[in-house]
Amino acid sequence: MLTHLDLDNALIAAELLTLQRQAYRQEAELIGYHDLPPLHESLPELMDCGETVLGWKAEGELLGVLGYSVDSEGVLICRLAVAPQAQRQGIARRLLDAVIAAAGQQPIRVATAAANLPAIYLYCHHGFEPDREWQTPDGLALVGLVRMPA
Numbered sequence: 001m002l003t004h005l006d007l008d009n010a011l012i013a014a015e016l017l018t019l020q021r022q023a024y025r026q027e028a029e030l031i032g033y034h035d036l037p038p039l040h041e042s043l044p045e046l047m048d049c050g051e052t053v054l055g056w057k058a059e060g061e062l063l064g065v066l067g068y069s070v071d072s073e074g075v076l077i078c079r080l081a082v083a084p085q086a087q088r089q090g091i092a093r094r095l096l097d098a099v100i101a102a103a104g105q106q107p108i109r110v111a112t113a114a115a116n117l118p119a120i121y122l123y124c125h126h127g128f129e130p131d132r133e134w135q136t137p138d139g140l141a142l143v144g145l146v147r148m149p150a
Contacts, residue, residue, distance in 0.1 A: 002098055005053040005065065013047045015062050016055070020046075023081035031115040033140050038079060051078050054098055056091045064091035068099055074107035075099065080119075096126050105149040114141035123147075 007013045024038040051067035063086040067079040077099065082091045100108065112119040114133065120143065124130075128145035135141050 001057050002094065003055045003057055005055040005062075007047050007049065007051070007053060010043065010047065013043060016053065016065050017041070017043055017046050019062055019065060019083050020079065020081045022084055026084050027113070027116060027119075030118075031113045031140075033113065033115075035138070035140075038081070049078070053079075054095055056082075056095055058086075063089075064095055066092075066095035066099055068108075070106070074109060075103045077108065077110040080110075092122055093126070096122070100126065100147065103149075107149065108147040109144065110146075111142050111144045114143045120145070 005012050005016060007016070020038050020041070024036050028034045028036050028039065049067065051069050053065055053067040055062050056064035062083075064082040065079065066077065068075050068077050070076075080092060080095065108128070110123060110128065112123070114120075120130075123145045126147065127150075128147040130143050131146045132144040133141065134144075
């Protein structure tokens with residue numbers, strides 16, 4: 001079930017942080033890069049991120065999250081994570097559908113590791129198109145994608 005997560009609630013934020021660390025550890029293994037910023041985010045940093053966060057829960061358990069912010073350029077997806085045991089069940093798709101509906105006529109931007117082919121496929125399947133590539137100072141190749149309003 002889709003729900004909005006209140007990051008002012010430390011228990012909810014801690015639950016999100018646990019899920020995020022599990023999911024991003026798996027991504028780090030997939031892409032061969034173990035210094036992903038979400039793996040080092042603290043509870044106070046998460047609670048102060050300023051994002052709107054959607055969650056997907058089943059039987060009371062948080063299984064997926066999508067955090068986004070809105071600025072003058074549109075919507076920016078800041079985090080998308082699904083618990084490893086709940087992947088390939090359509091949770092990320094449902095979360096993306098919700099943010100696409102919320103965005104209305106605003107463009108939506110996201111960035112992911114260029115080696116994260118499952119994420120790139122998911123975004124492209126939802127109408128995102130690659131629009132730029134760059135590398136972090138320590139060599140992680142990234143790709144930016146954008147979904148323009150229909």
